[in-house]
Amino acid sequence: MRRAELFGLPRVRPWSWQAFLLGFAVVAVSAVIQGVCVALGAKLYFAAFLPSIFIVGLIAGAPASAFAALLTIALVWWAFMPPFFQFTPLSRANADAINLFFLLAVLLIGLADLCRQTAAIVSRGGLKSTSESAATNSQ
DSSP states (O other), rough: OSSEEEEEOOOOOOSHHHHHHHHHHHHHHHHHHHHHHHHOOOOOOOTHHHHHHHHHHHHHOHHHHHHHHHHHHHHHHHHHHSSSSSOOOOOHHHHHHHHHHHHHHHHHHHHHHHHHHHHHHTTSSSSSOOOSOTTTTOO
């Protein structure tokens, strides 16, 4: 019996248009949440977007999650870094913030991909052990 879910979460094929649409939708929802945080006085540019990168990677795979991360960088640069709603040359602090987000996004995408692969193995019934392993010495 194969499950089409990831421990209760639906799964989407990694290179499908649904995966990229999910990435776009999750980034849009995160942008609204980030906008509320900025209106309340928060100065963390990427705070609302980091969990969304992991969620997209878990549900839709690494390609859609990478698309969401690149879309996030462009969106934050345009909408949340002063001057707002225009692309200007980055200051050193803003470039460092983008570099740190990129590093964290790569790590989260890798972690989400490992979790996705592990869930696929578990849903198939786990790893099948053989009678004799290559690491076992019978002497």
